[in-house]
Amino acid sequence: MSEFRSRIFLLSFALVLALTSCGSEEFQRTLQPTPSAFGQINxxxxxxxxxxxxxxxxxxxxxxxxxxxxxxxxxxxxxxxxxxxxxxxxxxxxxxxxxxxxxxxxxxxxxxxxxxxxxxxxxxxxxxxxxxxxxxxxxxxxxxxxxxxxxxxxxxxxxxxxxxxxxxxxxxxxxxxxxxxxxxxxxxYFEGINRRLGDTIRQLSGASLDIPGGYVRVPLDTDDVVWLRKEVQGASLNIMVTKVPYEDKRQLSKEGLKEIRDRIGKEYVSSTTENTYMRINDTDLPMFTEATELNGAFAIEGRGIWEIENDFLAGPFVSYLLNDEAEDELVLVDGFVYAPGRRKRDLMEEVVQIIRSATVN
CATH class of the missing domain: 3.30.379 (Chitobiase; domain 2)
Structure with missing residues (x-):
């Protein structure tokens, strides 16, 4: 009886060996897991x-x-x-x-x-x-x-x-x-969404914004502007939100967006050097604007370069000026990056992701 079992075992082993040998390449390919794709964004x-x-x-x-x-x-x-x-x-x-x-x-x-x-x-x-x-x-x-x-x-x-x-x-x-x-x-958003900061923006500006983890509120002596910042290696990512009364359609233009942004920059953003403030530099590089729609609201999108007057700081920005018709107000949601010596494209892409989550009531 034991000899019979031994012969059966040997026959089964030989059959399995023959099958895997005949199709060894395909058999191995089937067993090998498909790798996951990798690579840098963009x-x-x-x-x-x-x-x-x-x-x-x-x-x-x-x-x-x-x-x-x-x-x-x-x-x-x-x-x-x-x-x-x-x-x-x-x-x-x-x-x-x-x-x-x-x-x-x-x-x-x-x-x-x-x-x-x-x-x-x-x-x-x-x-x-x-x-x-x-x-x-x-x-x-x-x-x-x-x-x-x-x-x-x-x-x-x-x-x-x-x-x-x-x-x-x-x-x-x-x-x-x-x-x-x-x-x-x-x-x-790998760190999730900061609901507390989102509630703060909604209470002060009427706009809803998905703020990722890692951002903190910059102290200002006003509640008219909410400034959020995230520090990463060699760079600072910034979001600013404010609202202004709607007066006439001329505000929803390139000139209107520039006026509001330059006013906020002059009042609240400066360097450690005296008599400095942020402004749009559309002399060395143009500011591009276009009319668009953001989550159901008419908006003017602007992209350009900011600089600190009387200092040597500069970087890119993107702004959306949204028409909140229900409240008869305009909401400016602005993002800018300061990253000397670093590539800025992907940093700006992160800021854009946040801004494009903006909605108005």
Whole structure:
């Protein structure tokens, strides 16, 4: 009886060994967990062949994806872009574990590794549509890692690729930014929401604002202005909220926003040097404004550079002047950053996340 059991055990072991040996590569791939995508916020990887990259695509990528973020004292791109080839993704798997990819393919080059990748990833119908229309796009999720996005931009030949790139890039930028905005929101509020400070702002200004943990109220000799600050390594992030009576529609303009912000800066913000105050510097760099809507309220959005008069401090700001029709008031929600020697784009993105949570009654 024991000999019979031994034979059964050996037969079963041999069968399992044979099955795993025949499909060992697929078996191991099944057992290996899919990695999670990683990478800095607002980073982007462009995948293309070296020949395609050198034949004009690099210039287009720089123009469309590395345009300056509006507005900072020193230019910083909207995305931090890195270029790699498909061969490098295969050779160094870590390159396949990042979050955002744009794949640029010239389908006329059938020997191209990028073209081969696209042909393997997309349906025949999609490829035929690109060949018929001249260019096209497609989106894939989680190709090499969980939580990543690939945007394919394809042309039936090199010229069609460049033409298509110039037409579809606004939608591509918007799609990537929407994902990065969500990541930035998670980062901004990882310490939760400070309900107490939010209640203070609501009581004094009538506006509701989601204030992340880490911000504290700056003492002022008035309740007309609420100033919140968060200190991080090498930088100071600031939110200021105030309200003014609505008088006429001229206030809801570039000039109206500037007047209110400059008045608040002159009364409440200064450095340790005497006779200093904050003001908008729209001489060295322009202040950009546009009419918009924020959570159901008409608003004027302004972006520009602030500086301290009679001192050497400066930085970027973003302001929203909201029309609170119910209370016949205007609410200014302003955010500014002081970060000498540091990159400021992502710091400003955090401030924007907070300001865009503003609502008025």
């Amino acid at each position: 980073s982007l990887v462009v995948v293309a062949d070296s020949s395609t990259w050198k034949a004009g695509v690099a210039d287009s990528v720089a123009y469309f994806f590395e345009a300056p973020y509006i507005i900072l004292p020193q230019p910083e791109p909207i995305f931090d872009v890195r270029f790699i080839t498909p061969e490098r993704v295969v050779a160094e798997p870590t390159w396949g574990q990042l979050r955002n990819y744009v794949v640029l393919a010239d389908l006329s080059d059938t020997d191209s590794p990028t073209t081969q990748m696209v042909l393997n990833d997309l349906s025949d119908d999609k490829i035929q549509q690109v060949r018929t229309d001249g260019y096209g796009t497609a989106v894939a999720k989680n190709k090499w890692a969980t939580g990543q996005q690939l945007v394919y931009i394809m042309g039936k030949n090199h010229d069609a690729l460049l033409t298509g790139f110039g037409k579809v890039y606004p939608g591509v930028v918007k799609r990537i930014k929407e994902g990065e905005d969500e990541r930035m929101r998670v980062t901004t």
